[in-house]
Amino acid sequence: MENLLGRIVAGNVTDQNETDYFVQVAGTTFRLAKSEIKKPLRAGATFRGFAYENEDHQMAMTRNAPDAQVDHYGWGTVVRTQRQLGVFVNIGLPDKDIVVSLDDLPDMMELWPQQGDRLLIALREDAKHRLWGVLADTDIYQAIAQPAKANMQNANVTATAYQLKLVGTRVMTDHFELGFIHPSEREREPRLGEELHARVIGVHDDGTLNLSLKPRAYEAIDDDSAMLLAALEHSQAGHLEFSDKSSPAAIKAYFGISKGQFKRAVGHLLKARRISQHDGELWLVQPEESTTETTPDTTD
Structure with missing residues (x-):
C-alpha cells in the first residue's frame, strides 16, 4: 500500500454491493461510494480517484479529490483540537479529517488554531500508513504569493496568519499578498490560521505589505x-x-x-x-x- 494514500491513483473495479464499488489498486481494495458515480461502473473498468483511509479505518476512494494531497498544498478548515494530538482539519473529504500534529503547532496552546481557522497544508503518509497534515512553510507561501499593488496604502484587507514569531506575525491576504504585522500594530498575538481584518500601513518595493490590526484613529x-x-x-x-x-x-x-x-x-x-x-x-x-x-x- 506504499505510495497510494493521499494521492490520485488508478485501479480496476472488482466488485460492488448496494452502496459501494470496490476498486483494487496494487493489491489493495478501496471502497468507492456509488452516490459519487453518475454512470454505473462495470467490473473490470478503470477508475481514477483519491485514495485515503476513512474514519472507520476502511480504505476509501473518492472522485472529488481535495486540493491538499501528498506534495500538493491546499487550504483546510480547523474543526476541532485535541490537546494530546493536535488539530483536526477538514480538507473536503466526506468521512475523514486530517490531523496536524501538535509537534508542528505553537508551543503555547492559546496560539493553536481554533474551530473555523484556516491552514494551508499538504499530506504525508507515515510508516503506519496514516495521513498527517503538513503545514506550508515560508517558501511555499512565497511561491504562491502575488505582489501587492502600490495603491493599496490604507486599504482594508482580510488575511490569514501563517507564521508566528517574536518579531511579528506573517500573513497572506485573501488575494495572496504577503504581509507582516509588527507587535506594536496589534493588541494581542493572533492565532496560527486566524482570519484577521487589517489595514495596509506600508507597501514595499518587493510587493509585500506592512499591516496593522489597530483601528484608525x-x-x-x-x-x-x-x-x-x-x-x-x-x-x-x-x-x-x-x-x-x-x-x-x-x-x-x-x-x-x-x-x-x-x-x-x-x-x-x-x-x-x-x-x-x-x-x-x-x-x-x-x-x-x-x-x-x-x-x-x-x-x-
Whole structure:
C-alpha cells in the first residue's frame, strides 16, 4: 500500500454491493461510494480517484479529490483540537479529517488554531500508513504569493496568519499578498490560521505589505464617544435634541461632560459614520443608511 494514500491513483473495479464499488489498486481494495458515480461502473473498468483511509479505518476512494494531497498544498478548515494530538482539519473529504500534529503547532496552546481557522497544508503518509497534515512553510507561501499593488496604502484587507514569531506575525491576504504585522500594530498575538481584518500601513518595493490590526484613529471609540452612542441607542426615537450649538450647561446636565468633550465625541462619531447631525439634533445612523455628515468644530 506504499505510495497510494493521499494521492490520485488508478485501479480496476472488482466488485460492488448496494452502496459501494470496490476498486483494487496494487493489491489493495478501496471502497468507492456509488452516490459519487453518475454512470454505473462495470467490473473490470478503470477508475481514477483519491485514495485515503476513512474514519472507520476502511480504505476509501473518492472522485472529488481535495486540493491538499501528498506534495500538493491546499487550504483546510480547523474543526476541532485535541490537546494530546493536535488539530483536526477538514480538507473536503466526506468521512475523514486530517490531523496536524501538535509537534508542528505553537508551543503555547492559546496560539493553536481554533474551530473555523484556516491552514494551508499538504499530506504525508507515515510508516503506519496514516495521513498527517503538513503545514506550508515560508517558501511555499512565497511561491504562491502575488505582489501587492502600490495603491493599496490604507486599504482594508482580510488575511490569514501563517507564521508566528517574536518579531511579528506573517500573513497572506485573501488575494495572496504577503504581509507582516509588527507587535506594536496589534493588541494581542493572533492565532496560527486566524482570519484577521487589517489595514495596509506600508507597501514595499518587493510587493509585500506592512499591516496593522489597530483601528484608525477615528475608528477607536473613546469613553465619551461610547457614552454618547449608548445614549442615542437607548433614546426612544434614535435621536437627541443636542448639537454642537447646545449650551455647556445643558450638555453637562445631561451627559456629565464638558462641551469640549461633547464636541470631540460628536466629531469622532461623525467621522466613524455612527451618527449624523442635522436640524439641531444628533441622529443614530442605521447600518444600511448612507449619510453625508458635517464634522463640527472641535474647539471650545
